[in-house]
Amino acid sequence: MTPTSLPSPAPAAGSGTDFDLVVIGASYAGVGIVAAAREAGFAGRIALVGDEAELPYQRPPLSKGFLLGTSAAILPLKGEPFYREAQIDLIAGRRTVAIDRPSRRVRLDDGSELGFGTLALTTGARAAALRCPGAELEGVLSLRSHDDALRLSERLGAASALVIIGGGFIGLEVAAAAIKLGKQVTVIEAGPRLIGHAVAPEISAFIHSVHAGQGVAIRLATKVERIEGEGGRVIAVICEDGTRLPCDLVLAAVGAVPNTELAMAAGLSVVDGIVVDEFCRTSDPAIFAAGDCTSHPNPFAGRQMRLSSVQNAHDQGRVVGHAVAGKEEPYRAVPWFWSDQYDVKLQMVGLANGGASVLRGSPEEGRFSLFRYEGKRLAAIESIGRPADHMMGRRLIAAGISPTPQQAADPAFDLRSLA
Ligand SMILES: Cc1cc2nc3c(=O)[nH]c(=O)nc-3n(C[C@H](O)[C@H](O)[C@H](O)COP(=O)(O)OP(=O)(O)OC[C@H]3O[C@@H](n4cnc5c(N)ncnc54)[C@H](O)[C@@H]3O)c2cc1C
Numbered sequence: 001m002t003p004t005s006l007p008s009p010a011p012a013a014g015s016g017t018d019f020d021l022v023v024i025g026a027s028y029a030g031v032g033i034v035a036a037a038r039e040a041g042f043a044g045r046i047a048l049v050g051d052e053a054e055l056p057y058q059r060p061p062l063s064k065g066f067l068l069g070t071s072a073a074i075l076p077l078k079g080e081p082f083y084r085e086a087q088i089d090l091i092a093g094r095r096t097v098a099i100d101r102p103s104r105r106v107r108l109d110d111g112s113e114l115g116f117g118t119l120a121l122t123t124g125a126r127a128a129a130l131r132c133p134g135a136e137l138e139g140v141l142s143l144r145s146h147d148d149a150l151r152l153s154e155r156l157g158a159a160s161a162l163v164i165i166g167g168g169f170i171g172l173e174v175a176a177a178a179i180k181l182g183k184q185v186t187v188i189e190a191g192p193r194l195i196g197h198a199v200a201p202e203i204s205a206f207i208h209s210v211h212a213g214q215g216v217a218i219r220l221a222t223k224v225e226r227i228e229g230e231g232g233r234v235i236a237v238i239c240e241d242g243t244r245l246p247c248d249l250v251l252a253a254v255g256a257v258p259n260t261e262l263a264m265a266a267g268l269s270v271v272d273g274i275v276v277d278e279f280c281r282t283s284d285p286a287i288f289a290a291g292d293c294t295s296h297p298n299p300f301a302g303r304q305m306r307l308s309s310v311q312n313a314h315d316q317g318r319v320v321g322h323a324v325a326g327k328e329e330p331y332r333a334v335p336w337f338w339s340d341q342y343d344v345k346l347q348m349v350g351l352a353n354g355g356a357s358v359l360r361g362s363p364e365e366g367r368f369s370l371f372r373y374e375g376k377r378l379a380a381i382e383s384i385g386r387p388a389d390h391m392m393g394r395r396l397i398a399a400g401i402s403p404t405p406q407q408a409a410d411p412a413f414d415l416r417s418l419a
Pocket residue numbers: 024025026027028029030049050051052059060061062063094095096097122123124125126143144145170259262290291292293307308309310311313336337338339340
């Protein structure tokens with residue numbers, strides 16, 4: 001697609017344009033930064049540079065409504081008028097290839113350069129590569145971008161049997177869509193349960209039973225040995241236990257890798273993400289970073305960590321935008337996340353660390369929450385079909401208020417009385 005630039009054209013190759021703020025990566029975090037900076041009164045020149053050709057768009061629907069055709073082909077985060085009216089130079093379809101810290105310039109893939117007063121990196125993450133023989137065959141796909149989703153959607157239409165490698169959120173959401181499209185679906189998960197890294201065993205078990213009930217074949221504790229092809233096209237997945245799963249489409253949904261190469265080449269500190277402090281500053285005080293590409297000190301986890309969520313990208317973006325406008329505030333947002341599979345809405349708030357769980361509601365009716373504790377502290381709530389618990393959780397956890405386990409377990413107890 002043709003690179004687009006709003007409202008003023010990208011600088012010609014070899015030329016240089018100076019901006020007070022340059023943001024690299026045009027998605028939730030990048031758009032969050034420029035919107036928050038303007039909202040907070042930042043009047044300087046802003047460039048938002050992204051390597052995708054589209055207007056910055058919503059990523060979560062790509063594994064949900066997009067595949068079913070129930071959401072629009074592309075849902076922009078902001079319409080074109082936003083960039084024009086806020087006077088943001090959106091330079092789309094252009095990759096930033098280098099950062100020169102001493103001269104405060106970045107170089108784009110067409111050779112043009114942008115000078116910056118402040119730089120923000122919001123380069124996000126990419127789908128982790130599948131590492132096994134046959135991963136390069138035609139019909140082995142991954143899902144991160146709109147282009148990936150178009151490819152997957154097109155292939156899915158013609159496919160009869162899909163094998164999904166990875167039983168995490170993206171793999172399971174695609175499984176749900178594929179089942180609705182009438183496909184034969186197998187999910188292979190290396191761990192002992194679905195979404196095991198993110199939710200309590202009870203939630204994994206519930207989600208497992210929903211997928212199994214819909215006809216998804218689930219193989220836990222199973223590793224892929226290789227992918228078999230014929231004429232360059234995938235025809236089967238071979239598991240380490242020798243099982244052969246014939247298929248005509250494979251989705252590799254084995255996690256995400258933060259895009260940190262640019263930061264690393266510029267000499268910034270990178271440890272499983274671009275290392276930032278509580279104000280989202282990198283090891284260079286003139287450079288911020290936000291979103292999936294960062295590793296930040298999270299007050300709810302009590303440690304440095306990387307989060308991959310719309311909430312984190314958007315809220316860190318706000319922190320950076322405000323800081324650029326001179327309103328420095330630490331990042332203290334409560335983490336939350338959601339996933340839609342069939343008609344099931346899973347919502348999570350807070351960060352659990354394996355403590356005791358208290359059940360509220362009824363798994364049999366498909367409406368329940370798990371209140372997860374660290375000692376007496378409510379650390380997280382994971383909800384299925386109980387959005388009110390989730391919303392209350394956001395307030396309670398942010399305020400550091402913990403219902404007793406007895407209160408949490410009693411659906412008649414009004415949690416609002418605590419807030
Ligand atoms: C299919 C899918 C479903 C998801 N569902 C959910 C969900 O239900 N709930 C939820 O909370 N989260 C969900 N997520 C995660 C969520 O989308 C991400 O956490 C969020 O997009 C992170 O935003 P970001 O701005 O940090 O990075 P990204 O959205 O990854 O954007 C980074 C951008 O920077 C660009 N870029 C990278 N390097 C360069 C460079 N050198 N020069 C120029 N541009 C560059 C990238 O191409 C990309 O456009 C989902 C993700 C996917 C892929």
